Amino acid sequence: MKIGIDKIGFATSQYVLQMDDLAQSRGADPEKFSKGLLLNALSISPITDDIIxxxxxxxxxxxTEEDRASIDMVIVATESSVDQSKAAAVYVHSLLGIQPxxxxxxxxxxxxxxxxxxxxxxLHVDKHPEAKVLVIASDIAKYGAETPGESTQGAGSVAMLITQNPHILELNDNTLAQTRDIMDFWRPNYSTTPYVNGMYSTKQYLDMLKTTWLEYQxxxxxxxxxxxxxxxxxPFPKLALKGFNKIMDKSLPAExxxxxxxxxxxxxxYSKQIGNIYTGSLFLGLLSLLENSQNLVAGDQIAFFSYGSGAVAEIFTGKLVEGFQNQLKASRLxxxxxxxxxxxxxxxKIFFEEAVLDEAGNASFANYKTGPFALKEIREHQRIYGKVND
Incomplete structure (x- = not known):
């Protein structure tokens, strides 16, 4: 059975910080960001526009309405969770009107x-061929003002509908993962921002890429x-470039x-204009590739390197299917x-704003611009979401 990505969508915040402005404010050379990280801008999310x-x-x-009636599983992958108990997917399921x-x-x-x-x-679709699974990678990368990681922040979400006979990418069975117990990036429950060992994390990313790719081949x-x-x-485009150069075989034909x-x-x-979106970064790269490449055709194979600090890495592959171009959007840039x-x-002010609760656990927010959905308020410690115009 052919199973894979049938549709792919993306959302980011309505606000942006230009890297040149950040560099000037921090007394840094703009090329530290534009060339050192290959970043031009960061999406900045207000308190009313979160992973949900x-x-x-x-x-x-x-x-479509047919999709909402057919989806029987919603998975949200994130490291920016808004609740230690209730899954983000439950909120999303409700907002989207997916069948119960x-x-x-x-x-x-x-x-x-x-x-x-x-x-x-x-695996779920393989067991239940008529099933549709909505996979959402949604995150807000936030390190703090004037911290070493400030220039690699960002916000965004990638949504993928997984079905049989997909219209974009058929996922292959050959996958290989690797796990290492390391402390390159972590965020304890008591901290609102992560702890990062940046140089160590970069080395681990590149070494897990090299060793996993060698074993995969x-x-x-x-x-x-x-x-x-x-x-x-x-996490930032320059690191991916280092990874690309590490696996490039110079004996390949020049073409x-x-x-x-x-x-x-x-x-x-896209990542150059958005920044780091954690779980969605790999798939934002796929979307950017598909919507901007002029040489891809049906049948082409694409390889993927996934990495999560702590650390788990995986290499998997997929094949483009006939008509994949019809599922894409040309106006995103x-x-x-x-x-x-x-x-x-x-x-x-906007990016680091936190909810101020009264004694009853209530909080209200300024009317920031968002997409079609927003966090409306916190009422008795409950997050209340809804459509913007409701």
Whole structure:
């Protein structure tokens, strides 16, 4: 049975911080960000636009009423959870009006968990061929003002509908994962921002890529010659470029090297304008590749490197299906330019705002611009979500 990504959607916040403005405010050379990280801008999310609203917005952009009546599982992968008990998927299920007899769960393992969600979704569809599974990777990367990680923040969500006979990408069975118990990035329950060992994390990312890819080639008797593109987890595009250079085989025909390089450049276009979205970064790279590449055709194989600090990595592959181009959107880069540009002072106020609860556990918020959904209020410690115009 052919199982894979039938539809893919994306949502990000309505506000943006330009990296040149951040550099000027922090007394840094702008090229530290533009060349050192390959970042031009960061999506900045206000308190009313969180992983629930972003995830629901991403899914709402692709789902039909028939989909909502057929989906029997919703999985939200995140490391920005809003509740230690209630799954984000339950909120999203309600906002989207999905039929009630569906399983809704949340998954976590840093930036890797959306890949695990795909695995789970594929197994479910294999067992229940008529099923549709909604997988959402939704995160807000937040490190704090004037911290070392400030320049790799961001916000966004990628939604994927997993079905049999998909219209975009057929997932192959050959996958390989690797786990290492390391402390490169973590966020204890008592902290609102993560702890990061940046250089160590970069080395682990690259070494897990190298060792997993070598073992993958050995186990499945494959090589780069079998692929038209290679997508990477994108905490920032420059790290993915280092990964691309690490696996590039210089003995490949020049034409194939050029194709792989061109497709890599296309895969990082959106991340350059959005920043880090944790669990969704790899799949934002896929979306960017598909919507901007001029050389991909049905039948092309794409390889993926997923990485989540702590750490779990996985390499998996997929094949583009006939007509995949019809499921894509050509206007996304133009729409990103329509976000509201924030000054550094405005960014510091909006991005790091926290709810102030009264004695009864209530909080209200300013009327920030969001997508079709928003966090309306907190009432007796309950997060109340709804459509913007309701």
């Amino acid at each position: 609203t972003l995830g629901a917005s991403a899914a709402d952009s692709i789902l 007899f569906a399983r809704s769960v949340e998954m976590k393992e840093a930036c890797y968990s959306a890949t695990a969600a795909l695995d789970y979704a594929r 050995k186990r499945f008797e494959t090589s780069l010659t079998d692929f038209a593109a290679f997508c990477f987890h994108l 194939l090297q050029e194709k792989l390089q061109e497709n890599f450049e296309n895969s990082i276009l 133009r729409e990103l330019k329509e976000r509201i540009v924030l000054s550094v002072e405005e960014y510091e």
